[in-house]
Every structure is written in C-alpha cells, then in structure tokens.
Amino acid sequence: MNQQWDGIERRKSLRKTAEAMVASISPEQLKAKPAEMLLHELLVHKIELEMQYDELQRVDTALTKARDRYRDLYAFAPTGYLVIDSAEHIDEINLTGAALLGIAQEPSLKPRFSKFVAAAHRERWSGQFRNMMDLVTTELLALELEMTRSDGSLFTAHLDCRHRELGDAPVLLVSITEIGKS
Incomplete structure (x- = not known):
C-alpha cells in the first residue's frame, strides 16, 4: 500500500511540475512555440502513462501471488x-x-x-x-x-x-x- 501511495504522489508531483512549467510560459511564447508546447505536454503524459503502467504491473504481480497463495491454502x-x-x-x-x-x-x-x-x-x-x-x-x-x-x-x-x-x-x-x- 505504501508503494502505491508513493506512485500516486510521484504522478501528482510530476504533473504539478509540468503544469508549473506551462503556467510560467508567457502567452507570446505559447504563440511562438505551439509545437514545442504540445510536444512537452505529450511527453509529460507519456511519462505519466509509463509510471501508471509500471504500477499496474507491480499490482498485477502482487495480486497474482496473493491469488495463488490463497488458492493453495484453499485447495490443500x-x-x-x-x-x-x-x-x-x-x-x-x-x-x-x-x-x-x-x-x-x-x-x-x-x-x-x-x-x-x-x-x-x-x-x-x-x-x-x-x-x-x-x-x-x-x-x-x-x-x-x-x-x-x-x-x-x-x-x-x-x-x-x-x-x-x-x-x-x-x-x-x-x-x-x-x-x-x-
């Protein structure tokens, strides 16, 4: 559960950092570099998705181990x-x-x-x-x-x-x- 909380906190922190970076850019800069801004936002989402995928993989592995353990306890x-x-x-x-x-x-x-x-x-x-x-x-x-x-x-x-x-x-x-x- 603690690792899950850490993962959530990492995603929130990453998102806040990315939003702060976007907020600090002036409207003139946004107009001048829209492609770079879009690329930045996509990269932030990509990192968030990769972190979420890693967390899902970890949880899936833990659930599989727990299911197998309880199945064996039940069966035997x-x-x-x-x-x-x-x-x-x-x-x-x-x-x-x-x-x-x-x-x-x-x-x-x-x-x-x-x-x-x-x-x-x-x-x-x-x-x-x-x-x-x-x-x-x-x-x-x-x-x-x-x-x-x-x-x-x-x-x-x-x-x-x-x-x-x-x-x-x-x-x-x-x-x-x-x-x-x-």
Whole structure:
C-alpha cells in the first residue's frame, strides 16, 4: 500500500511540475512555440502513462501471488470446503472435500450434495438446506450428518454452513470435517 501511495504522489508531483512549467510560459511564447508546447505536454503524459503502467504491473504481480497463495491454502486445507448452488449442486470443492466424499475434483462434474448424505439424514439435510437458502441469513449453521462416500462407505461429518450471495446467485458455503466412521 505504501508503494502505491508513493506512485500516486510521484504522478501528482510530476504533473504539478509540468503544469508549473506551462503556467510560467508567457502567452507570446505559447504563440511562438505551439509545437514545442504540445510536444512537452505529450511527453509529460507519456511519462505519466509509463509510471501508471509500471504500477499496474507491480499490482498485477502482487495480486497474482496473493491469488495463488490463497488458492493453495484453499485447495490443500485439512478441512473440506464446498460451494453448493441453489439447486444443491457442488459448484466448487477443494482436494480434501473431494477425497472425503470420494469424488474427482472435476469442475464439469457437479453432483448433488444430497447424493452424499446418508438416506436416514437426507430429509433433515434437505430441510436445513432450503431453510438456509430461503432465509438469506448469514448466520452459521452447524450440524452433524451421516454421509456416504461414492464407494458406499459411511462416515459421520460435522458441517458448518453459511449462506452467501456470489454475484446474483445465492450459494451455501460449507466446511465439512469427518468426525467418525459409521
């Protein structure tokens, strides 16, 4: 942030210096050398644009590094993270969540989350899911469910769920942790 402030201050300083130079020129000089004045103004703008470009490049590099760092934290977290859309499809899942449910982390595959809820708990899950999606509350819902992996094995999971609006679409953010085997 400090470097960003320095860049802004440099551009302001450069602009003020250029404007002071233009203001100090008499009207007679302006009439006598309009091409030189235009060239000067264009050079000032060129320098400003180059400085802005350098700053954008620096910010882009910093944002890319931050994005990669947080993507890795998300992907390799010890807790499963899922984004479930309003139709109950798994839109996003990290590596831990995919391993826990026994599914591929394939963006084109969007299985319904209820497929992984054990039959005995499906009605409870469905009610809680609709409640979270319809109430548009940001309160955290914590619940325990019996879950089924894709291979049919059962486990007990703790879920923390929170409703969010991502763009125009409501989603449910879910963290899932195995707390026991059934």
